[in-house]
Amino acid sequence: MNKGKALRAGDTIGVVATSSPATEEVLVKSIAALEDFGFKVKVSGTCRETYGGYLAGTPQQRAFELNAMFADEEVDGIMCMRGGYGAPQILNYLDYDLIAQNPKLFIGYSDITALHSAFGQHASLATLHGPMATSDIAHGLNDWTKQYLLRAMTRPEPLGKIVNPPGEEISCLVEGQASGQVVGGNLALVAALMGTPYQVDTKGKLLFLEDIDEEPYRIDRMLTQLALGGLFDDCAGVIIGTWTDCLPKKRDGFSVLDVFQNIVVPYGKPTLWNVQIGHGTTNMALPFGVEASLDATGCELTIEESVTV
Template identity: 40%
Template sequence: MIDRRAVLGGVGAMAAMSGLPGAAFAARLRKPPRLRLGDTVGLVAPASALTLPDELDRARYWIQAMGLVPKLGTHVTEQDGYLAGSDAARAADLNAMFADPEVRAIFAVRGGWGGARVLELLDWSAIRAHPKLLLGYSDTTALHLAIAARGGFPTIHGPNAASRWEKASWESLWRLAFTGEMPTLGGEAMEQEVGRPGRTITSGIARGRLLGGNLTILSTLMGTPWLPDFSGAVLFLEDVNEAEYRIDRMLQQLKLAGVLDGLAGAIFGQCTRCTGDEGDTVGFTLDQIIDHHLKPLGIPAFTGANIGHITNQLCLPSGVQVELNADARTLRVLEPLVD
């Protein structure tokens, strides 16, 4: 859990942590500004409605504990069916936050479903003109991928504002977004700390642009103009509440679309509650299904990373160059995420 006193008192110590070289890649992307203590950040609900009574209060609490000032989107508390207001209203909040000079970054309060519905309603010229960090995961994957394709700047795949911000989540956010470091994320020590062992699928080291997110959302964007080019990328995936055969089906969709064939490396994080009814898998475990699709590629790959619908999930620098070490099960960031 975030200790705000540690945040406010530990700036110097955290900033002193050494980064790793990767300046050769820095010119390839426009970079959003780094976060500073006291910055105003926008809270938006680009997908499902906020239905839990304390959801917005939790989001405010975590943002304030980070030393940031929350600014609510105009429509963040609205509801239209299972969505957080109409598509136009949710898009308007995103457009307003990107255009607002007071807002330094934008956090999705929660995921769910609905982000893909607003992509055609966003002001992409304004978004490109005002690169800002977007933070969130799950359904926010639609926005991360669209920004990678259309916005030209990196984002952060990590907890939503109302998620529980535990140690690994906060520390990775601090190093990526506040200090602009190039940390090494994951590895055996973290696996032991959180109690989630990883597994190397294919040994080796790969470098490429980090892209991905929720497998279900990525697959819904297949064949649309809202996906970036995955050629040479390091792909990361996670999911929740999907039976094994559905994971198989979605990975096969990526294969048939050519996404898997051009990758430099791949990581499958956590698939939470991904067990179907008896008989659904015809004897295939999730690990077997992942191996069916990733092993034949012959690229460095591992599974079990602290990514997904879990506590202590890592913040990942989506859209920047990274180095994947499949044997150590780590990601080394090769360029700063922020200016």
């Protein structure tokens, strides 16, 4: 896999708007927070654009500026401004050869799942599923989240064992051991990519999933789509993150855990539950496209390879 360099104090982070817009007030806060981390910040033009009410510029504009950030020799790493909606729109406009030839640490999650999958498959780029500028960093990260993010960004070494914060236990849904590259991300986006050239490739890999604001019946539908598409047949193991505000409306309705037990557990793949990665208060950085080992019996996930050089 291609990898960007580990970032150092004084390096420049390019902030890009690949999806939905943000307010100027929150953007300014995010820039100040990144500068407090010790980085310089370069902001793409669409970070201050709104198109159609829910997009930060046209698909072509957003793709052009993301391509430009990879080509810009002054930019050392790239962080998405926020998620929301719109990243899948730009996939056909990206220059994957350019990106492969200019690898940089690329950070984001949620809607950015589409870009993680596209970069991994079409530019062989290892990426970082982690907090973003206006949606997270502008509002302050808790110590656990900040620690994992900065370690992944600045140290060219494996993250090692992923440890939840106190009070949040990782549990096992299916016992066993597995290893492989980590792929996946937000369930809604993984489902949306099915049947496209950017579909998440799970063959021999560890599939990570998380989501927010989805009722269990909708999660059931999306997991069923992944199952029918062969993703659980192909994967080596499953890492289940956080499910923020995903409660059933009916008292007797299935919970998210019930849905995973009904759909995913029967595949018999080693499966971890409640890894604190996703839209929750804690969102630990998780490298994609690098080797990891999963010991579901011991409730452990270990990142064996660095996402940077």
